[in-house]
Amino acid sequence: MVLLDFSGCEFILSAMKTLGDAILILIIGALIGAAVNTIRNSTPAKGLAWDTPWPDNRQKRELELPPSYQPGDSLLSLEDAYSFYLRGNAIFIDARESNEYEEGHIKGAINLPFEQWDTYWEAVRPTLDPKKEIVAYCGGLDCELSLFMARELKQLGFEHSFIFFGGWQKWNDASLPIEKSEGSHGISQ
Amino acid sequence: MGFLSDRRLLFISRLALGIIFIYASYDKALNPLAFAQIIHNYRITPPSLINISAITLPWIELLAGMLIIIGFRVKGANLILGGLLVFYIILLSVTAARGININCGCFSTSASVRSNLVAVIIRDVVFLPFALHILLFYRPARRRRAIS
Numbered sequence: 001m002v003l004l005d006f007s008g009c010e011f012i013l014s015a016m017k018t019l020g021d022a023i024l025i026l027i028i029g030a031l032i033g034a035a036v037n038t039i040r041n042s043t044p045a046k047g048l049a050w051d052t053p054w055p056d057n058r059q060k061r062e063l064e065l066p067p068s069y070q071p072g073d074s075l076l077s078l079e080d081a082y083s084f085y086l087r088g089n090a091i092f093i094d095a096r097e098s099n100e101y102e103e104g105h106i107k108g109a110i111n112l113p114f115e116q117w118d119t120y121w122e123a124v125r126p127t128l129d130p131k132k133e134i135v136a137y138c139g140g141l142d143c144e145l146s147l148f149m150a151r152e153l154k155q156l157g158f159e160h161s162f163i164f165f166g167g168w169q170k171w172n173d174a175s176l177p178i179e180k181s182e183g184s185h186g187i188s189q
Numbered sequence: 190m191g192f193l194s195d196r197r198l199l200f201i202s203r204l205a206l207g208i209i210f211i212y213a214s215y216d217k218a219l220n221p222l223a224f225a226q227i228i229h230n231y232r233i234t235p236p237s238l239i240n241i242s243a244i245t246l247p248w249i250e251l252l253a254g255m256l257i258i259i260g261f262r263v264k265g266a267n268l269i270l271g272g273l274l275v276f277y278i279i280l281l282s283v284t285a286a287r288g289i290n291i292n293c294g295c296f297s298t299s300a301s302v303r304s305n306l307v308a309v310i311i312r313d314v315v316f317l318p319f320a321l322h323i324l325l326f327y328r329p330a331r332r333r334r335a336i337s
Contacts, residue, residue, distance in 0.1 A: 022266070036218075050241065050244075057229065
C-alpha cells in the first residue's frame with residue numbers, strides 16, 4: 001500500500017490560486033481605473049491623458065556646492081528650478097539689486113535686494129506664503145546672496161525656501177522665460 | 190501561536206489593511222494629476238509609465254482593499270497589498286538614499302528631508318505584520334462538498 005502525501009501538492013495549488021486571484025484583481029482594478037479615466041476625459045472633470053509627456057528626471061544632476069554651503073541648505077538644479085517654474089505654485093525671489101533686476105529677471109520673480117533687506121522686507125512679506133515653495137536666486141556662481149536669503153526666510157518660518165545657486169546666469173544661458181521691468185523699484189511681479 | 194489562526198483576529202488584520210489602502214487610494218483616485226506629479230517626484234519612473242500608473246494604481250489598491258475586507262479572494266488581495274507595502278518600503282528607502290525631496294521632486298541636501306522619508310518607511314513597516322498575518326494564517330472557508 002502506498003501512502004501519498006498531498007500536502008505539498010495542496011500548497012502549490014493554493015499558492016497558484018492566490019497568484020491567479022492577485023493577477024485577476026490587478027487586471028480588473030486597472031480596467032476600472034482606465035474606464036473611470038476615459039469617462040472623466042469626456043466630462044469637465046478631466047482625467048489624465050495616456051501619454052502626457054513628463055520630463056525624464058531619473059538621472060541625478062550634480063549640484064555645484066556654493067563655497068559657503070551648509071548642511072540644511074536646500075539647493076535646486078536648473079532643471080528642478082524650471083520644474084518649479086512650470087508647476088506655477090512657487091514664488092521666485094531675485095536677491096540682486098533693483099537695477100540688475102530691472103535689466104532682466106526670471107519671469108514672474110519678485111525683487112528683494114538682500115543688501116537692503118530692511119527697506120524691502122515689509123513690502124515683500126505679504127506676497128509670500130509659508131506653505132508655498134520659495135526659490136531664491138541671484139546673479140552667477142560668484143553670488144551667494146540667494147543662500148543667505150533662503151536661510152533668513154527659513155528662520156522666519158518659510159520652511160520651503162530653496163536656493164537656485166547660479167540662478168540668473170544659468171537661467172538666462174538656457175534661454176528660459178525672462179522679463180524686464182523698466183523704471184520700477186522694489187516689488188514687481 | 191494558535192490564537193493567530195483565530196478568525197476574529199484575522200478579520201481585524203484584514204480590516205486594518207483594507208482601511209489603510211482604501212483611505213490611501215481615495216485621494217489618489219480622485220486627483221490623478223496630483224498623484225502623477227507625486228510619482229514624477231520620485232524620479233525613478235520612466236515618463237511613459239507615469240500617467241498609466243497614476244490612472245490604474247489607486248483603483249487596484251481600492252479594489253484589493255475592499256475585497257480583503259468583505260472576504261472575497263482574500264489571499265490574492267493580500268498578496269497585492271502586502272507586495273505593494275514591500276514595494277513602497279524599498280522605493281522610499283532608495284529615494285531616501287538618493288537624497289530626493291519627494292515634496293518637490295528635487296535632489297536635496299537637507300537632513301530633514303531624509304528624516305521625513307524615514308518616518309514614512311517606519312509607518313509602512315508597521316503595516317507589514319497585518320499582511321504577514323493574513324498570508325500565513327488565513328484559510329478560506331471550505332465549501333462543503335455535496336455527497337450524493
